[in-house]
Amino acid sequence: MIVYEATRGEFTEDVFSNAIEGRILAAFQQRLGHSTSRAEIEAWRNSMGYMNNALLGAGIPADAGVAIEYRIPQTAKRVDFILTGLDPAGRHAAVIVELKQWSEAAATAKDGIVETFVGGSRREVEHPSYQAWSYAWYMRDYNEAAHDDRILLRPCAYLHNLENADALNSPFYEAYTSEAPLFARSDSERLQDFLRRYIHKGDRKRVLYQIENGRIRPSKNLADHLASLLKGNREFILLDEQKLVYETALEKAALAAKSGRKQVLIVEGGPGTGKSVAAIHLLVALTKRGLVTQYVTRNAAPRGVYEQKLTGAMRRTRIRSLFKSSGAYVDADPSSLDVLIVDEAHRLNEKSGLYGNLGDHQVAEIIRASQCCVFFVDDDQRVTFKDVGEKALICEIALAEGAEVTQQELSSQFRCNGSDGYLAWLDQLLEIRETANLDLEGIDYDFRVFDSPVELHRQIVELNRINNRSRVVAGYCWDWRGKRDPEVRDVRIDAFGYARRWNLDKDGRLWIVTPGSEEDVGCIHTCQGLELDYVGVIIGPDLVVRDGRVVTDAGKRSRQDRSVSGYKSWLRRDPEAARAAADRVIKNTYRTLMTRGQKGCFVFSVDPETNAWLKARAPGRPDPAGSLLMAAEEPPPYETP
Secondary structure, three states: OEEEEEEHHHHHHHHHOOOHHHHHHHHHHHHHOOOOOHHHHHHHHHHHHHHHHHHHHHOOOOOOEEEEEEEOOOOOOEEEEEEEEEOOOOOEEEEEEEEEOOOOEEEOOOOOEEEEEEOOEEEEEEOHHHHHHHHHHHHHHHEHHHHHHOOEEEEEEEEOOOOOOOOOOOHHHHHHHOOOOEEEHHHHHHHHHHHHHHOOEOOOOHHHHHHHHOOEOOOHHHHHHHHHHHOOOHHHOOOOHHHHHHHHHHHHHHHHHHHOOOEEEEEEEOOOOOHHHHHHHHHHHHHHOOOOEEEEEOOHHHHHHHHHHHHOOOOHHHHHOOEEEOOOOOOOOOOOEEEEEEOOHHHOOOOEOOOOOEOOOHHHHHHHHEEEEEEEEOHHHOOOOOOOOOHHHHHHHHHHOOOEEEEEEEOOOOOHHHOHHHHHHHHHHOOOOOOOOOOOOOOOOEEEEOOOHHHHHHHHHHHHHHHOOEEEEEOOOOOOOOOOOOOOOOEEEHHHOEEEOEOOHHHHHHHHHOOOHHHOEEOHHHHOOOOEEEEEEEEOOOEEEEOOEEEEOHHHOOOOOHHHOOHHHHHHHOHHHHHHHHHHHHHHHHHHHOOOEEEEEEEEEOOHHHHHHHHHHOOOOOOOOOOOOOOOOOOOOOOOO
């Protein structure tokens, strides 16, 4: 959707008459149905004067096309400025310009990320060249008018208040600045040359019409790339019920397109039943069929890892458009997407936004935004107070939205050495539910209880040397003081001389696959929805055993842990309900952590009584050698700082 469009001549007249910001605002209110901030209006006034000078300096023809605030379909992203016309060879061309008001900016160690003062504080944000480049690729991949370079898209960034752009033009960002040049205040002549190179003659807004009315569908190039990465990849082979779920979802997507009635498929499955494998297969197959399809999660880690797996020789940004946060559909147009595949649907929240104050309900918003939805859910993996994606609730909302609902189940176990018995034993162990599995006898799964976190971590590091698929995780019982400082050791168990970092901020959602991160400790937020060969789990003081019963205490969690945010006030209002909810969250968290390993799970509890109880529950298991703790030197009870 284009908010403001004009010829270059009309645009210049609006700028010279000091009417440009008013014209953009009127069009903005008419097209989008709401107003915007005073800051954005002032930015229009400031930036459009600079852009007009650049267009005139470049000698851009008066009948070239100008678009301001083009909202990219199926996203909330808006392109600041587009200039259209014919290039010297007579081909349709469009220059995408990302405009910034920044007067200073600094480089970071993160790919495509810079730091600047915005929104009242210094923040890390996307590099402007990365933004412009990603917008161009999204249009190439999803706007049929731009497929196969039918419209030549040329991105750039213009920071007209920035005096020195050396930090942003450093070699570290060359992958993006080479594709989308960045121009600072002193680079006006270079910017004019860039514009002149691609817009030689006017087009009377014909290219803008093609962009605005182009059919939204994935390009063949993108679909073929995705399919090639799955072909022959054993990690993504469909087995047993996965194949049935896959075929049913394809059928429902076709039915939604044909009948016009919304289709919702709810797939229930426990840890390791292949939910994510089926979800990725569906993403690729539906994209291949020309349907606009997105993979959705509340948790960022699965999105990051599967983005990486499907990137191959492509730039990750091209793949990133396929992966969305569950909060991305607050303002989505009704039925604007063909299919949304929601993995880890149990993690969905009611509200969206940084402060949890946006939108209606994530489940409802996702259903409204698409013709067909597939929800993969496990009610026993809800690990925060805000997780509301229960199967029953999804079904209730889907029916209220007028959708036809189909339910299926994935039961075959592909993790934990294919052992349903281990999962049942774990549920019994953590007192989540009563099962018949009172011990691990006959269960082919490497479960061990260690006497020392040092030895546990050493074993995991050794196993990780094989294929980078082993990690240590822990309950969130230690503050994350070293978020950006690699020298800080957050997870400290002083009785054993154990001191490790929480996963570094720079690793982000790729912690679980980043080489070297096996030396650090991850948490539920960096591993849920993902799989390892071996997982080491450090159980914190939030879960202990007293007199043979599992006792949980949310008060032992780190004060930074937002999964139990509001617990203390809830405890004052309704102690019984608060404790029950916290008990469920803590037990589900450790259940989830202890089921990440396909081949084995190694455990250590900071509480001696709990550790001894765990060892007694798993008799006959291999006794980890090399314990650093002598039997006579029993450590004192663990206490949090």
